[in-house]
Amino acid sequence: MMRLELVKRPQKSRLMSVLSPIVAVALTVVFAGIVFAAQGHSPFTGIWYFFLEPITSLWGVEQLITKATPLVIIALGLSVCYLSNNWNIGAEGQLTIGAIVGSILPILFPDFVSPVVLPLMLLMAMAGGALFALIPAKLKTVFGTNEIxxxxxxxxxxNLFLDWMVRGPxxxxxxxxxPITIDFHEWAVLSAVDVGGIYLNLSAPIALLLVAILAVVMRSTLKGFEIRVLGQSPRAGSFAGFSNRRMTAFAFALSGALAGLAGMMVVMSEIGKLQPVISPGYGFTAIIVAFLGRLNPVGILIAGLVIASSYLGGEAIQTSLQMSSKLATVIQGVLLFFVLAADTLILYKVRLVPGREGERAHA
Amino acid sequence: MGEGSGDSTGEMLRRVGGDTPLLEVRHVTKRFGSFTANDNVSLKIMPGEIHALLGENGAGKSTLVKIIYGSLQPNSGEIFWKGKAVTVASPAEARAIGVGMVFQHFSLFEAMTVAENIALALPNCRATRELCETIARVSANYGLPLDPNAHVADLSVGERQRVEIVRCLLQNPELIIMDEPTSVLTPQEADQLFVTLRRLAEEGCAILYISHRLEEVRALCHHATIMRRARVVAETDPANETVNTLAQLMVGNEITRVTREKGKLGPEAILLKGLTQVSQEAFGVSLHDINLSVRSGEIVAIAGIAGNGQKELFDALSGEEPLDKEDMVILAGEAAGLMNINQRRLLGAAFVPEERLGHGAVPALKLSENVVLTRHGTGEGIARRGFTRFGKAGRIVETVTSLFDVRKGVVDPEARSLSGGNLQKFVVGREVERTPKILIVAQPTWGVDAGAAAVIRQSLIDLSRKGAAILVISQDLDEIFEIADRIAVISRGHLSKAEDADTLTPEKVGLLMAGGAEKKGAAAA
Known part of the structure; x- marks a missing residue:
């Protein structure tokens, strides 16, 4: 009798850190093939339509970038929260409040038309998201409530506040x-520019810039070090002179600000006004993106694109194969499952060992 | 140790019981991955025998004991109980055949009574009046007086250990495993325990006794098995050995003794004036009017049994717990009571906490990152304009490694991959390498093998002779007498006056530890 044994590695395996996401994606593709087959379609056709067809056209690539941008921006903020052991699950709300606060200018002051409106709106959205995120942070540090x-x-x-705002005042x-507000004026929207056949607005370069900044902060600044230390070992963190309370406030404020920024940019580029629903759940999906990207800025960039493509894939199999787009959610979930499972390989190696007489007798 | 155990007569050590071994372990091997923790280990325990198991940290004692007690399964080898081969699949099975264990770290619920705690280990789990009477009777019989209705939170450490022992005795064991039972006891409490153990042995109960304290092993045990690097290297009658020969068998080579000469005393570098602090935690200890001065060039040790305010005192000194008044703690002439830990470090102070992993070092971070942990705010340029310089930290790791002989597999490993002794050398070395003016260190050699302990103690002495003021908080009296110039004792948050170490004996310190230090202006007279 053979059995599998997980043996702890003395050090994290660098090879496996790189290989494990690839293993996870490969397993997900295989799983997706099985699901398509079970639905009576050829697994290869299904995989083609789900994973590849969406990015064969320029329009598809444009959609991919548009969907990935808010996911990446929000997930960057969430990664700081999760690394520092603060479990912010409310990015969707911070996104909404940020968008509402930023929209004050074009809705209440429609005559204030100036190039400074756009940056002001973004700053106000970040402040709104940050302040809203500070509510759970303060509840945690002052009263010890569970921030999740x-x-x-x-x-x-x-969400209900937004609903009331657009139906009421x-x-x-x-x-x-x-239930909609007035249309934003020209200085309050992000207009797209033609970049080699793809129409892009300012939000994608902002996301890339944020990825680069956070990568540097986490890698080589004292703040990044503080985030990692406090997340792994609060007592060692206070021995280093870092404050857990201030970190909770910082992490929530940062992720709230980024969620607010992302929400505002979605409204400014895709909608141009406020309405009862402004986000297809970016704030929740970004949680998956953050973990899929293993809380690493560059990883989050890749994960954002992968998850965004699964949205497009869902639409593609719906139109081409008449399958339910809910399959996309299944495949997202399976992908997250395989990623977390494959992470085990970084810290452990798998061995086959022969079973032993005595233990079988007692099994 | 105590006088009663100092001399050993052949009469006291005579063994009662038959000639069939009670427990025999034959050729047991246990591997964890590529690491072999027990390599072909054999052990024989006779009925009524007090059998010592000796070895440095990491020699494989705990693994062997866990195999005997059923919490680990060996990869190969056999266990015989009263001559019959057995498989001990779980601690419950071990208890069923008659093996009991008293753990080093107690597993008692503080909010429950003695009887309730004991009832939890029994099949029907009810603290009946009958059980209370049995507890009172058994505990009195063996010289372990206990009130069955007392709450565990109110008991001293020695009394808590009695609860563990009585709980074990109620299961009528024929073999009791004791893991470092005296490490938390005062000398007087330890002597009391030895009386009980001898009494048990006379009744035919065998005891497997694990200890680092070679004096007490010599006085108490009939037989000793010595392990080194996963193997049994010697079996001997400890009464025929000296402490030095036993230590040599354990370590494998002559232990380097620390050398100490009187240092030149400078100004007062650590001054505590009426340090008072009410504990905010449920089972914390409040500090009461603590006064102490440590001058440059000397080592002052604070002795005391665990849980008497050492943790609270350390946090107040390091600044992790803020104080009410700034002049309660004066470091290098500056009132530092309201400063945070990095402001205190800038005054030239360095700190080594008791817990290596999770407090002194972050387990999953590399050593170089753990250098940044305590030295980013010391003005050495390890963090500049918000950026960290891991390269510079890496060079410090190299210096500490060579100065303290830290043994590691790769250049910059994660802290958790180091053994306890090597990590402790690193954590102490990280601070000593800075040549601080003030060093406050808790349990510098707790759970560390003799070789590493000697290196660490010597480094503390050398640092003080270079003009640093050093405060050592320790439970290990041998260590305290080895390195301290003056000794104070902490008991329930009160600190006795620091006395010259040459005028003190372990017995006097023991009396202070057992509560004497709580009297106003107490000192060992």
């Missing part, structure tokens, strides 16, 4: 009673 619950519950508060007089 409070940040999650505040999502529902913020901010409803457009010219909107035929639809």
């Amino acid at each position: 619950l409070t940040s999650l519950m505040l999502v529902y508060c913020s 901010w409803r457009s007089p010219q909107g035929y009673n639809f």
